[in-house]
Amino acid sequence: MIIILKPNATEADVAPMRAALAARGLILQDITGETTRMIGLAGDTSTVSEDQIYGYPFVERIMRVQEPYKLAGRKFHPTDTVVEALGSGTTQASFIGGGHFAVIAGPCSVESEEQVLTIAREVKAAGAKFLRGGAFKPRTSPYAFKGLGLDGLELLRIAREKTGLPIVTEIMSSDYLDAFAAHVDVIQIGARNMQNFTLLRQVGELKKPVLLKRGLSSTIEELLMSAEYIMSGGAKQVILCERGIRTFETATRNTLDLSAVPVLKAKSHLPVVIDPSHATGYNHLVEPMALAAVAAGADGLMIEVHNNPGAALCDGAQSITPEVFTKLMEKIGKIRDAIK
Numbered sequence: 001m002i003i004i005l006k007p008n009a010t011e012a013d014v015a016p017m018r019a020a021l022a023a024r025g026l027i028l029q030d031i032t033g034e035t036t037r038m039i040g041l042a043g044d045t046s047t048v049s050e051d052q053i054y055g056y057p058f059v060e061r062i063m064r065v066q067e068p069y070k071l072a073g074r075k076f077h078p079t080d081t082v083v084e085a086l087g088s089g090t091t092q093a094s095f096i097g098g099g100h101f102a103v104i105a106g107p108c109s110v111e112s113e114e115q116v117l118t119i120a121r122e123v124k125a126a127g128a129k130f131l132r133g134g135a136f137k138p139r140t141s142p143y144a145f146k147g148l149g150l151d152g153l154e155l156l157r158i159a160r161e162k163t164g165l166p167i168v169t170e171i172m173s174s175d176y177l178d179a180f181a182a183h184v185d186v187i188q189i190g191a192r193n194m195q196n197f198t199l200l201r202q203v204g205e206l207k208k209p210v211l212l213k214r215g216l217s218s219t220i221e222e223l224l225m226s227a228e229y230i231m232s233g234g235a236k237q238v239i240l241c242e243r244g245i246r247t248f249e250t251a252t253r254n255t256l257d258l259s260a261v262p263v264l265k266a267k268s269h270l271p272v273v274i275d276p277s278h279a280t281g282y283n284h285l286v287e288p289m290a291l292a293a294v295a296a297g298a299d300g301l302m303i304e305v306h307n308n309p310g311a312a313l314c315d316g317a318q319s320i321t322p323e324v325f326t327k328l329m330e331k332i333g334k335i336r337d338a339i340k
């Protein structure tokens with residue numbers, strides 16, 4: 001970190017800041033140019049608050065040299081993280097990251113035992129490695145279907161038991177941390193809770209795999225800082241998920257930021273998945289964006305699949321049928337072969 005001082009700053013002004021920073025174990029190095037005076041800070045600056053430094057009236061500007069995310073960043077962890085989940089009754093775990101490609105598929109919401117079981121069996125047969133399904137749904141309208149709650153978790157547990165697939169499902173409240181710790185293989189933090197810092201920390205403390213979705217209007221750095229929150233709680237296995245961001249465009253539900261794949265993979269060792277369903281909002285756009293994501297180097301995909309999209313209680317328009325999903329999986333295999 002480099003602190004640039006205003007030209008009129010006197011040594012008496014700067015002394016209290018120097019003392020405060022030195023007391024934190026940082027090494028201060030003066031850099032004096034022809035017109036600019038700077039102080040370089042060496043050591044662990046990740047806990048230095050820029051806000052606080054800007055509180056000194058003689059500070060003109062601060063430049064960060066190091067990224068503020070140490071645990072999620074690639075600098076201190078150059079090798080790719082492989083996220084692993086066991087599922088049930090199977091000795092073969094599902095992996096994602098570090099060369100392991102995996103598709104997470106299933107309905108937007110768990111609606112009934114028959115629905116979730118039918119879809120789980122079909123997506124597994126097509127090659128999905130994880131089952132997704134919402135039991136707690138973050139809906140814009142308080143009158144919309146908000147999921148079956150704990151009953152939905154129980155149905156996911158049954159689907160996990162019957163298919164062996166590890167389950168990925170969203171937590172919305174810390175009230176259910178114990179239930180998620182007991183029954184969920186990969187805990188999803190949805191886009192709307194990406195900056196619910198208390199929840200991030202609490203979920204991180206469970207030390208289970210987490211799938212973290214990018215917030216609707218969040219930058220890549222903010223996404224990585226949220227991963228940092230989870231990891232600072234103790235979890236090591238975090239999957240980053242790009243699911244489209246808010247832009248001025250209205251032709252699609254969100255705008256898929258496909259460049260997030262190579263950008264995140266350069267900055268972080270964590271696996272990166274693309275969710276073309278929420279990113280586009282329309283079933284016919286899922287396939288092209290899924291294939292593009294694979295070509296761009298994503299470690300996986302999260303795709304909404306419903307056996308009867310027209311009757312889905314949530315996100316039917318963007319859900320593809322198991323038949324379409326099966327064909328898509330074949331094309332994904334071809335793209336993967338082509339870019340090997």
Ligand code: PEP
Pocket residue numbers: 108134138170189190191192213243278
């Ligand atoms: C979901 O995956 O079910 C979901 C609600 O997604 P997002 O948080 O990306 O909107």
Ligand code: MN
Pocket residue numbers: 108109278304314315
């Ligand atoms: Mn959905």
